[in-house]
Amino acid sequence: MTGGTGSARDFEGLLQEMIGLSSASVGASVIRHALARRMAACALPDLHAYWAHLTEHRDERQELIDCVVVPETWFFRDPEAFGAVTEHLRMRGRGRPFRLLSLPCSTGEEPYSVAMALLDAGFAKEDFIVEAVDVSIRNLAYAQRAIYGRNSFRGADLAFRDRHFEACDGGFRPHDRVRHQVRFTHGNLLEPIGFAERQPFDVVFCRNLLIYFDRETQGRAMERLGALLAPDGLLLVGPGESGLPSLHGYASTRRPRAFAFTRAAAPAAAAEAKPGTLRARRRPSLVPAPGLTATRPPAPLKPFARRMPPGGIAAPVPDAAGDDLAAARDAADAGRFGEARRAAERHATRHGPSPESLYVIGLTHDAEGDAAQAAGFYRKALYLAPEHREALAHLRLLLQRQGDHAGASALARRLARLGGKGDA
Ligand SMILES: C[S@@+](CC[C@H](N)C(=O)[O-])C[C@H]1O[C@@H](n2cnc3c(N)ncnc32)[C@H](O)[C@@H]1O
Structure with missing residues (x-):
């Protein structure tokens, strides 16, 4: 972090450098809100003073990251993805425990969903481990506390909650057998993550993060994902990101709404398993674009949900x-x-x-x-x-x-x- 005086552009540049966030994708107002909150928390009068503070205090950079990221997530988001994973792993045989990565894992709903899906599919606890990584320390703390309210349970079928959760103060907590399958680590997709590099993953979830990057950063991220994924591994992205992997040497598994990909040269497991299934179609984002209108009530630690109305629509909908x-x-x-x-x-x-x-x-x-x-x-x-x-x-x-x-x-x-x- 060198130069700069604390202009809006300096902060946007810093966030892009630290976590790849593109202000064009998230909206400058989201960044402004985060800066205002952190200035207030540090009792600093203006952006210039805050910039000087940031240059001296590394911890404050993490606070700013925690404040600006969009943690929107819920259990079994895009449920077909989890079916694609169990199918993919079943076809691999079980010589060693499978390694799965959820990056970004946000507040934990995604990696816990993976664990529940595999347990439900008959995998034993020794058969797999889910590594869960996020750049936000606050989201990771929430994930490890693992108490979830209404906003984390969406969709019509909540039978998984009866099977895998117990009610507790403040919501529902996954049973130990689910939580023990998931290991959380602080890390940044755009930087090496120690343990993750040592052995490639059979499955990598990188959903609803690439949409926050500009084109160049998306390219870097895809390279990183390529390094993390085993040659015959399965990559899952978000609906709004499903056009990207095919630009980087991946082929769709052709499983509808799973947004799952294998390397183009490798066999598409799901497609082979079900010859003649639907033709692949690119599926764009059903997720509200970053920092935009959220469709549900905000949950704790979801500071930007519902913050911004759809641009230009002045009157609230009756x-x-x-x-x-x-x-x-x-x-x-x-x-x-x-x-x-x-x-x-x-x-x-x-x-x-x-x-x-x-x-x-x-x-x-x-x-x-x-x-x-x-x-x-x-x-x-x-x-x-x-x-x-x-x-x-x-x-x-x-x-x-x-x-x-x-x-x-x-x-x-x-x-x-x-x-x-x-x-x-
Ligand atoms: C919208 S959530 C997606 C969570 C989950 N994958 C899902 O699809 O529901 C985005 C997450 O990305 C994390 N994030 C942002 N930039 C990151 C980066 N460079 N490396 C790792 N995580 C990042 C944020 O902290 C946030 O938790």
Whole structure:
């Protein structure tokens, strides 16, 4: 950390350097909020004083990271991914314990879900270990405490909670047999992580982190993931990141909504297991783009959830209208795209087209691989609300996937400008 005086650009540059965070993807206001919180916590009057403080105190850099990261996660997020993993490992045989990596693991829901899925699939405790890594010490502390509230349990099927959790003060705690399968470590995807480098992993989850990186950093991250993954390993990314692996030598396993990849030269385990399964389709993000409208109530340690309304939409959605939209988002989150689209269309019929309903309809087309329809609806949403951050972000990703780099860059610039305008 050298030079700089404490301008907004200095902080954005520092965060990019430390954890790869692109201010264009997350929105400058998210970074501003984090800086304001840390300045208040350190009782410093302005950004220049805070910059000087940061240069002298390494610990404060970690505090800033903890404050700025987006910890949004829940149990069995994108549930098909876990089926892809158990299927992949079953086909490998069990000569030695399998090594799985969840990076980033956030507050622990993902690695614990992996452990539950493998136990449910009949793997014994000696058969596998889940290493869980995150750059946020605060998220790791939460993960190790392992007490989860409502916000961590989404989706219709919560039978896993009855099987693997006990009720406790403040929520639910995974049983020891689940917790003992997971080992947490502090680490950064963009830097070597000691133990992780020594032996490659059979399965690597890197979901919903790459979306926060710019293109160059995404490339570096993919290289790091390549080094961590065994030659015949399985890589899982988030829905909004599913266009990336194929640009870096991976092939989809063709399992719908699993977002699972093997190296292009290696056999796609799931596809082989089920010849004639659906053709691979790229599935874009159903996750709210980083730092944007969250669809659910905030949980502890989720400081940015719901912080920002969709850009340019001034009026809150009335209750009745909100029901259809909430149902649409919930269904989309759970991968029920048809239901999501019907709910959003119902909303549009009853209340007239709104940026949000058009955006959700676009999202469902995007998820089903219909890029032309998706782009059309995103553009309609942007026509009504030119500053709709999620529509901008998803359209940007879509154009990027299609190779329209000029169009994607133009949208990235619009997003960046938006971040600087004070939208919080
Ligand atoms: C949105 S959560 C994703 C959690 C989980 N993988 C999922 O998909 O539900 C993003 C996480 O990435 C972590 N993170 C951000 N930058 C990182 C980096 N460079 N290395 C490791 N973790 C990072 C954050 O601390 C946060 O916990």
